[in-house]
Amino acid sequence: MAGSIEKRGDNTYRLVYFCGRNLDGSPARHTKTVHCTKKEAKLELAKFVADIEKGNVIEGNSITFDEFTEIWKRDYGSKELAPTTYARYLAILKTRILPYFGKFKLDKIRPTDIMKFYDMLESDTQIKRLKNNRGERLKKPLSRKTILEHHRLLRAMLHKAVYWQLIVNNPAERVQPPKVHKPKRRYYDDEQCKVLLENLEQLNADNIKYKVAIIITIFTGVRLGELMGLEWQDIDFKNGIISINKASQYLAEKGVFTKDTKTESSVREIAIPTFVISLLEEYKLWYEEQKSLYGELWHDSNRLFVQADGKPMHPDTISKWFVKFVGEIGLPVINFHGLRHTNATLLISQNIDIAVVAARLGHAQITTTLNFYVHPVISHNKVAGNVLQNLLLAPKNWKKW
Numbered sequence: 001m002a003g004s005i006e007k008r009g010d011n012t013y014r015l016v017y018f019c020g021r022n023l024d025g026s027p028a029r030h031t032k033t034v035h036c037t038k039k040e041a042k043l044e045l046a047k048f049v050a051d052i053e054k055g056n057v058i059e060g061n062s063i064t065f066d067e068f069t070e071i072w073k074r075d076y077g078s079k080e081l082a083p084t085t086y087a088r089y090l091a092i093l094k095t096r097i098l099p100y101f102g103k104f105k106l107d108k109i110r111p112t113d114i115m116k117f118y119d120m121l122e123s124d125t126q127i128k129r130l131k132n133n134r135g136e137r138l139k140k141p142l143s144r145k146t147i148l149e150h151h152r153l154l155r156a157m158l159h160k161a162v163y164w165q166l167i168v169n170n171p172a173e174r175v176q177p178p179k180v181h182k183p184k185r186r187y188y189d190d191e192q193c194k195v196l197l198e199n200l201e202q203l204n205a206d207n208i209k210y211k212v213a214i215i216i217t218i219f220t221g222v223r224l225g226e227l228m229g230l231e232w233q234d235i236d237f238k239n240g241i242i243s244i245n246k247a248s249q250y251l252a253e254k255g256v257f258t259k260d261t262k263t264e265s266s267v268r269e270i271a272i273p274t275f276v277i278s279l280l281e282e283y284k285l286w287y288e289e290q291k292s293l294y295g296e297l298w299h300d301s302n303r304l305f306v307q308a309d310g311k312p313m314h315p316d317t318i319s320k321w322f323v324k325f326v327g328e329i330g331l332p333v334i335n336f337h338g339l340r341h342t343n344a345t346l347l348i349s350q351n352i353d354i355a356v357v358a359a360r361l362g363h364a365q366i367t368t369t370l371n372f373y374v375h376p377v378i379s380h381n382k383v384a385g386n387v388l389q390n391l392l393l394a395p396k397n398w399k400k401w
Contacts (some may be wrong), residue, residue, distance in 0.1 A: 148177055
């Protein structure tokens with residue numbers, strides 16, 4: 001049987017189990033002290049070894065959270081996470097999580113330690129870019145949403161530590177995360193969409209790229225990154241199909257770059273109406289004119305949405321223009337992602353099968369579409385409000401009530 005027993009005193013024994021080496025090359029071992037007879041100690045050793053082999057006991061010299069973070073970054077974060085997500089997580093780790101937990105032994109982190117950390121975050125402040133009328137930067141306490149993001153990252157990392165058998169349990173699972181009120185999803189109903197389209201129609205040629213980008217999103221529900229990653233070969237003018245197979249993102253250290261879509265189900269083909277095809281044909285002519293004007297100075301990225309010299313456009317350029325534009329024409333201001341919600345909501349309101357809508361949006365599960373992307377349409381709400389009146393009361397009897 002693996003393991004050994006060391007006598008430490010009267011009816012006191014230390015159980016020892018060697019299991020390879022630690023990261024620094026020193027012998028790794030499990031130890032446990034028991035107070036019993038030698039015969040009972042042998043039984044305790046058998047149980048101890050069984051627990052170790054089941055993964056219920058962790059290697060003797062635990063690594064620190066700092067050391068674990070380096071392993072997580074090397075073996076998971078840098079390989080599996082989207083670049084922008086990974087960059088955001090690294091920032092969270094550097095600014096708050098590592099300064100607090102870095103020197104903790106991984107297996108010594110307790111739920112109470114995490115609770116104290118969240119209490120500290122609630123009293124912390126972050127510098128805001130906004131300035132007051134004296135030109136001073138304003139400070140504001142961390143929002144619960146920001147603290148929740150810290151919780152999700154810490155919980156996910158410790159979950160990996162359990163999966164890799166570095167710790168037995170995830171202490172973050174025993175901590176109640178900060179409660180965050182879900183913001184009301186913002187989108188346009190059919191009447192507001194008509195107003196938006198009417199105003200887009202009035203734009204001059206200088207703004208055609210913005211008009212095209214917004215209309216494509218309304219009629220397809222593509223994500224912003226997918227929209228900005230579109231290339232001309234992704235447009236099937238003959239069959240009226242847009243192919244989504246990549247996305248565009250921006251990182252300060254990399255600039256604008258192309259990446260894979262969010263999920264495998266995000267790779268898809270979306271049918272578009274003849275109106276959108278005609279607009280794209282018009283835009284292609286304008287695009288070629290710009291290309292000719294710049295001549296050798298043109299950067300041939302083949303992207304649909306580019307800067308004046310053909311270089312890929314920053315993904316945020318379109319979304320910032322959109323927010324400013326809808327404010328100017330008097331519509332409620334929503335973010336660009338709200339157009340994706342708008343697309344799903346309007347399609348469902350027209351009785352398009354939910355499975356079709358989910359496929360067009362690139363959702364693997366229709367529950368995602370139903371839970372997050374379908375909202376009531378005001379015009380339908382008004383119709384619903386009159387349904388029972390029309391069903392139960394004759395028009396001549398309405399005034400009696």
